[in-house]
Amino acid sequence: MSTVNISYVRPKEFILIGFPGMENYQIWISIPFCAMYVLALVANVLIIFLVKVNHNLHNPMYVLLAALSLVDLAMCSLALPKILQMFWFNDRTIAFEACFIQMFCVHFFSALESSILAIMAYDRYVALYNPLRYMSILSYRFLAQVFICLLLRDLILMGLVPVFASRLPFCSSNVIQHCYCDHMGVAKLACTDISMNSALGLFAISSIFGLDVIFIIFSYVLIMRTVVKIGSKDAFRKAVNTCSSHLFVILYFYTTLLFSLLVYRTGMKVQPQIHVMFAILYLLVPPVLNPLIYAIRTKEIRHALLKIILNKKIIPVNSQQRVKICI
Template structure:
């Protein structure tokens, strides 16, 4: 009897329902998801390789950029292969352990992305507001200590999310109304009170994403104040254009992430497919947009890419001058 109860409370696996309510569109959704995933992999891998091969790019700004690219690859890879498996092959099964491992990596990469965005915002703040002391303030020691501190924070706080959820008794349905193992989508299957899981997930969202978003917003306010004091109108417009595009992508990440956390707790009337679509968008779109905003629009990255991957084009351009 004890063995029976244990097997009921801990099923062998779960069934991911994909996109409930829009099942007829699932095959069509596979096309843009595949394109976006390949774009994210190629774009972020290129950034990592370019920064690795170019010695003059081994500065905090580009180290943060390559770290962001690495996290973006991990973030979309944590969910997209399984989503594409559901869309292409209709393979919806996921093991009990696999579900919570996926949950851990999703939230770990999301919080790491937030941490790196904070470090990048501080990097830009120091570069624009205190350029003469940039190398002194952002030393290798400070960068390493900051990353380790953020990593430990994210590991401890997010590690408890799948740990607590995996200890819940699952004695009824094993069908998850989602295309990946989202925390609340899984916890709602438990046949017990999940108020602790609910509040802890909200605490993590507000203490990491909420606090980080405030810090990033404050940093960019200070950056914009410094930019507006620049003497040249052209320099002001260029700086505002660059910082504006960065801020757009950053705010997209935080707004959609926090919306995804809050809608499960307070959006009782929101259709399930809206939950699922927003849950995918905040994991997939930033890894696609970040290389375009941070790399394509950065002259040093563009030139380094051309030198390593299109050397003939560089030689041709020089010969025409």
């Protein structure tokens, strides 16, 4: 009796469902997604432009803001155009290679955003704990070294995930119950044991997001302890008010990631529409909120923006006032 070797089955394309059971309403659902995407594009491009053209913003704090905006642009732009194309033109197919390229890009830039958030948490701690030595501690050379190390970590770990997933045999179905090529959403289509892929994904998430979360929490604990030591009620109130908004964005970013992780790995009984909605908002909400929370509320960014809009010289803020906790 002949046997069929299914050690490697590679379909030409995958089919994205989007919101299962809501195909007739997806064109209406796409309207707020499109509006948020346009807002994210405009806001993040504006932040990058302001930091680039304004010499008063050439310090580590604003360079990190520009880097965060650049990563936000990449993270949402690598998935949202295809999602909108699917909703508007009912084009649900995605090539095999394109699917795994999208998988890598989405997960890689998500990891890179987490890395930048961790660096920014340390930046705010240094700004409060030792403001006089801020520029010497957070030198461009030091930031470049840290960023390159984290970049290589994210690149290697997130690069292995789609490589191993692309070697799975997809011999039963090529229909993805999602809006984009998420790792576990694709891996679950394989007709073989995916425990190694699941373990690899969990290891990558723990090594990147887990360590970053621990570092961010530790940094903010040090920030609050330093504010308490200062003993100023105004400083404490200002730190709480401003850092709370930052922490909201951070909590949203990691909570949606944890939600998706638990749904896939614990078999939580969650409606697929809710899962897909959280997955899209995970890509869209941070790029929209980050410019508002981290940049627009910053006095120097507002001065630079007004200077361009009003086309007149605005007196720059004193250099000793530029570095402020969580602003």
